[in-house]
Amino acid sequence: MSTQTTPPPAMQKALPPGRYGFFDLVRSEWTKIRTVRSTMWTIGVTIVLGIGIGALVCALTRSHWSSQNIGQRVSFDAPATSLIGLLFAQFAIGILGVLVISAEYSTGTIRATFSAAPNRSRVFAAKIVVFGVLSFIVAELTSFVAFFLGQFLLSSPATHATLSSPGAFRAVFGGGLFVCILGLIGMGLGTIIRHTAGAISAFVGILLVLPIITAALPNQLSQDVRKFMPDRIGVDVLTTNGQHVGAFSPWVGLLILCVYAVVLLVIGASMLEKRDA
Amino acid sequence: MIEAKGLSKHYGAKRAVEQLSFTVRPGVVTGFLGPNGSGKSTTMRMIMGLDTPSAGDVTVKGKHFKNLQWPLREVGALLEAKAIHPGRSARAHLMMLAQTNHLSNARVDELLELVGLSAVANKRAGKFSLGMGQRLGIAAALLGDPEILLFDEPVNGLDPDGIRWVRNLLKGLAREGRTVFVSSHLMSEMALTADEVVIIGRGKLISQTSIEDLLSQSTENFVRVRSPEAAKLKAALELQGAVVAVEDDGSLSVRGANEVAIGELAAKLPVVLHELAPQSASLEEAFMELTEDSIEYHGTTTGGPINSTGAKS
Numbered sequence: 377m378s379t380q381t382t383p384p385p386a387m388q389k390a391l392p393p394g395r396y397g398f399f400d401l402v403r404s405e406w407t408k409i410r411t412v413r414s415t416m417w418t419i420g421v422t423i424v425l426g427i428g429i430g431a432l433v434c435a436l437t438r439s440h441w442s443s444q445n446i447g448q449r450v451s452f453d454a455p456a457t458s459l460i461g462l463l464f465a466q467f468a469i470g471i472l473g474v475l476v477i478s479a480e481y482s483t484g485t486i487r488a489t490f491s492a493a494p495n496r497s498r499v500f501a502a503k504i505v506v507f508g509v510l511s512f513i514v515a516e517l518t519s520f521v522a523f524f525l526g527q528f529l530l531s532s533p534a535t536h537a538t539l540s541s542p543g544a545f546r547a548v549f550g551g552g553l554f555v556c557i558l559g560l561i562g563m564g565l566g567t568i569i570r571h572t573a574g575a576i577s578a579f580v581g582i583l584l585v586l587p588i589i590t591a592a593l594p595n596q597l598s599q600d601v602r603k604f605m606p607d608r609i610g611v612d613v614l615t616t617n618g619q620h621v622g623a624f625s626p627w628v629g630l631l632i633l634c635v636y637a638v639v640l641l642v643i644g645a646s647m648l649e650k651r652d653a
Numbered sequence: 654m655i656e657a658k659g660l661s662k663h664y665g666a667k668r669a670v671e672q673l674s675f676t677v678r679p680g681v682v683t684g685f686l687g688p689n690g691s692g693k694s695t696t697m698r699m700i701m702g703l704d705t706p707s708a709g710d711v712t713v714k715g716k717h718f719k720n721l722q723w724p725l726r727e728v729g730a731l732l733e734a735k736a737i738h739p740g741r742s743a744r745a746h747l748m749m750l751a752q753t754n755h756l757s758n759a760r761v762d763e764l765l766e767l768v769g770l771s772a773v774a775n776k777r778a779g780k781f782s783l784g785m786g787q788r789l790g791i792a793a794a795l796l797g798d799p800e801i802l803l804f805d806e807p808v809n810g811l812d813p814d815g816i817r818w819v820r821n822l823l824k825g826l827a828r829e830g831r832t833v834f835v836s837s838h839l840m841s842e843m844a845l846t847a848d849e850v851v852i853i854g855r856g857k858l859i860s861q862t863s864i865e866d867l868l869s870q871s872t873e874n875f876v877r878v879r880s881p882e883a884a885k886l887k888a889a890l891e892l893q894g895a896v897v898a899v900e901d902d903g904s905l906s907v908r909g910a911n912e913v914a915i916g917e918l919a920a921k922l923p924v925v926l927h928e929l930a931p932q933s934a935s936l937e938e939a940f941m942e943l944t945e946d947s948i949e950y951h952g953t954t955t956g957g958p959i960n961s962t963g964a965k966s
Contacts, residue, residue: 383680
């Protein structure tokens with residue numbers, strides 16, 4: 377008893393030429409990052425900690441300068457002291473790196489995203505560009521402001537530096553790069569692990585626990601392994617008056633960090649392609 | 654047009670979807686029916702390219718979803734309620750989706766208006782009720798004005814007003830010539846909305862049929878007959894091959910002969926009739942009957958495609 381009426385003709389929709397492009401995805405990723413309060417908070421924390429802690433230490437150093445002995449005064453590293461806050465900022469930016477991808481999984485947004493733009497590698501590339509540029513700007517801004525503010529607070533009688541002081545520019549610019557690359561490492565971990573808490577634990581573990589473990593190794597081995605650790609590379613980038621024994625030069629160190637970030641992001645991208653969203 | 658061929662998804666030993674083949678055509682609302690956990694959502698995720706099939710294939714407009722040029726403008730999907738960052742506003746959520754396919758922010762506001770969320774567009778989605786989340790999900794699905802639409806349990810959490818709104822929306826979309834595929838475990842809802850149904854149980858296809866055929870094929874269809882000479886009529890009907898049961902109140906339930914045949918037979922005998930009433934099964938009953946069969950079938954065999962009791966040949 378088929379009394380069905382014939383269905384209406386299939387809709388034929390005219391589509392614009394071409395296909396969805398990379399720039400569309402970049403815009404979308406930028407919208408995502410700026411419309412969530414937690415990212416804005418994390419960026420705020422990165423900047424405040426990065427600048428504030430260095431400024432505090434610099435102000436205290438100046439007020440206690442007279443009580444420092446000659447040796448302490450001579451070995452005082454003015455640029456590194458003003459940038460000490462970057463060692464805190466690295467955690468904030470790493471957590472942001474984790475969140476930009478893990479929050480998509482925990483909230484289910486990733487499925488809405490891939491339903492609108494199924495080319496996952498391209499979406500991921502757009503995400504890396506947006507987060508990479510944002511974290512580069514935030515990290516360099518933090519680093520430069522921390523340096524100038526710190527040097528201003530030190531002033532005489534304490535030793536202070538300018539950007540043209542030996543190693544100072546490298547410490548400031550390199551310090552910003554260091555923080556930015558750690559953000560990308562966080563993003564790589566977030567993509568591979570997908571769970572916020574797990575990825576943050578891994579990130580913190582690499583920076584804080586791995587050094588403790590490697591320190592327990594026999595001396596020579598420990599030194600050989602230690603120099604590859606991100607935290608050690610970071611400290612050597614910031615230091616202007618004598619690196620650790622056997623350390624990589626700051627630029628080589630940063631290059632090694634870049635390799636870590638690239639490897640983690642490439643592994644993350646391939647897992648993103650293969651796994652069910 | 655959505656076409657699935659031998660579509661399967663296995664999670665370890667668990668076979669969530671097994672050898673599923675069906676076609677969803679444009680211009681009608683096609684219901685996707687099955688009990689909870691029967692593989693509806695998994696199937697929808699495979700259509701959208703979110704999950705990779707373990708075997709088989711599924712295409713939209715003859716292509717894999719991943720190869721569409723403008724995915725959001727070609728296929729819209731509501732896959733789960735509240736798959737939204739709780740800290741993001743409804744407008745921002747739609748904006749970030751619109752931008753991926755080069756759609757304007759004006760289109761976002763249009764959709765917010767359509768689903769009735771304009772007033773809360775800038776509120777954080779975490780504060781939304783389930784029903785508001787559904788409306789936002791529907792807005793996301795319609796954002797690109799797509800020819801093909803998938804809705805996974807769209808009326809969940811909606812109030813009666815909202816349910817009627819969705820029902821009319823789905824029908825309207827189909828009338829415009831779109832392909833509308835909507836899953837539900839509520840048979841009564843599908844009876845009011847869908848023209849065709851794809852029924853699955855335990856990941857396997859039980860039947861693809863029109864709602865009307867589904868109802869007419871059900872063995873729950875029978876004719877109730879009352880007569881002072883019931884025994885005589887029963888004997889005559891049984892001679893003609895009908896199955897007749899005598900109910901507690903003395904009425905006869907006749908299967909295998911329709912009201913026309915019974916009426917004519919009664920006139921010929923002749924036997925006085927007090928009632929001659931065809932009874933049709935509800936979709937709910939028809940569905941229960943079908944899925945029961947599938948479960949029994951599962952219990953006695955190992956794998957292989959189901960040739961279901963209710964399928965049209």
